Amino acid sequence: MATVERLKELVEGVTARAGYSSSIGTRVLEVRRGEVTMALDRRSDLQQVHGQFHGGVIAGLADHAAGAAVTTAFPEGKFAVTVDLHVNFLAPALGDSLIARAKALRVGGTIGVSHVDVYSVCAGKEEICAVITATMRAVDFPGTEPARHFKI
Known part of the structure; x- marks a missing residue:
């Protein structure tokens, strides 16, 4: 079983890779x-147009956090990809930042389910703005090149 330090290194490494999560500053x-x-x-x-965090950004952050939580609970060498993402927006996210807290609820050999609470933070005060349930599937951990599943 991987240590907490190794798990954090794994999550930070995936988050820092080029792509959506790194480009938005996760x-x-x-x-x-x-x-x-x-x-x-x-x-x-x-x-979005009213000055609050866009719902797609909130969902994207939650999706990444959910995948990371499930990946850390899958067997080593497996990576979580989203099968289903259900988002309930509870309040506008008007804060200076968002915090997503993800927890794997159930993880098997191929499927994992995670719950995520997303908070809008303003002046140090957290207000819940969304709750998310995500179902993830285990795939082999990606190499350095993007996976190519389709022939062109």
Whole structure:
């Protein structure tokens, strides 16, 4: 079983890779087996027309956190990819940052289910803005090149 330090290194490494999560500035705050906390600071390009965080950004952060939580609970060498993502938006995310706290609820050999609470943080005060349930599937951990499943 991987140590907490190794799990955090894994999650930080995946988050730092080129792609959506790194381009929006996702930060890894805490990692334990089956649990991950991530954060994202407010930027104008992450807001919708009313100045709050865009719902797609909230869902994207939750999806990444859910996948990370389940990945840390899967057997070594397996990586979680999303099968289903259910988002309930509870309040506008008007804060200076978002925090996503993900917990793997049940993890088997091929499927894992995670719950994520997303909070909008303003002046140090957290207000829940969304709850998410995500179902993840185990695939082989990707190499350095993107997976190519289709022939062109």
